[in-house]
Amino acid sequence: MDETSNPISRSDEEWRSRLAPQEYAVLRQGATERPWSGDYVSTSTVGVYRCRACGAELFRSETKFDSHCGWPSFFEPSESEAVTLHEDSSMGMVRTEVRCARCDSHLGHVFHGEGYATPTDDRYCINSIALTLEEDSVA
Template sequence: MTYEIQKTDDEWRAQLSPAEYQVLRRGGTEPAFRGEYTDTKTVGVYACRACGAELFSSETKFESHCGWPSFFDPRSSDAVELLEDRSHGMVRVEVRCARCGSHLGHVFEGEGYPTPTDQRYCINSISLTLKPAQ
């Protein structure tokens, strides 16, 4: 896929910290229960840390107790890209920023959370920047 924001690997490495680069550009995962937004209740919008695209609203964030921030829906249907992920011996759905292609996390369905969509967008804190409401 061609993304609106395109940079070379060297440009991404210069912009992002090593930990951010590992998650956003290499598809890594931050350790559970250590991310800065796991338990945040601040009202605002969560944007892609790599490109600033607005991805999720605090209004759709919920407590899943899984160790990473969870949302039941993206801010808009075209904010994220969903891709089949067959890594680690399982089939999952990867969530990427639709603007720059950065890895955000995964989305799961049918887990029984009391949310309107029955989905859990399990997103790495390090892939997000919270913009508090004014």
């Protein structure tokens, strides 16, 4: 088993010491970065998107698409167990929150049935600051 698949739990103080203030606000407090401000909104780099907090693999570039929403969008996680989904009734609406299955960090939200020409018609709208991109190496 890959070490990034083992569940982890840290105290609030440990998370604060490991993450920059904006990273902490998004990953641990459920904040959202400003649209069009993240590093991965428009990137087409081939690779693996990992959780910034714990390094778990979450998404692959093959599932990333341009939804024109201001945040990186994916049509599915790299594995069905990579993320967990939770009802979020904040902000006066019901949405589906996406969290890292390994460390329970907030990643963004998933929206269903919006009519995108993808295999799943899902849009995982993920904060760039919640991710790191590990580029595929060319042999």
